[in-house]
Amino acid sequence: MSTQDHAPYVAVCPECDVDLRTEAPNEIVEFYRRHYRVTGHDVEIERAQVDLAEDVANDGLKDVVWQLQDRYENGVPFGVVAAVMSDHGVSIGETLDEIHDVRMTGGLYEPQDDHLGAF
Numbered sequence: 001m002s003t004q005d006h007a008p009y010v011a012v013c014p015e016c017d018v019d020l021r022t023e024a025p026n027e028i029v030e031f032y033r034r035h036y037r038v039t040g041h042d043v044e045i046e047r048a049q050v051d052l053a054e055d056v057a058n059d060g061l062k063d064v065v066w067q068l069q070d071r072y073e074n075g076v077p078f079g080v081v082a083a084v085m086s087d088h089g090v091s092i093g094e095t096l097d098e099i100h101d102v103r104m105t106g107g108l109y110e111p112q113d114d115h116l117g118a119f
């Protein structure tokens with residue numbers, strides 16, 4: 001898993017044919033933000049660690065965080081949440097918007113930047 005070709009997380013912009021391969025899920029989120037700011041395009045997650053997604057039966061944002069948070073000491077990275085949601089057909093942009101909304105209503109908190117915990 002140490003070479004770029006086997007990066008567990010891959011995001012692409014189909015419109016620009018650019019991609020990002022990384023081992024750090026939140027780099028996908030950074031890539032999305034940079035790319036969206038410059039081009040307005042929503043990038044797609046092409047590959048993610050699917051073992052995470054298979055464990056999550058429910059695709060509600062809060063349920064996803066709830067079910068994953070035991071695995072992450074300081075919060076579930078946004079990129080992991082986005083990858084799971086992407087598996088359910090929700091785009092990165094939609095997931096980040098929903099994270100914002102749910103945080104406003106108090107269902108989620110951010111133990112550190114770009115990481116989530118569920119109450």
Ligand SMILES: [Zn+2]
Nearest residue numbers: 013015016041
């Ligand atoms: Zn693009």
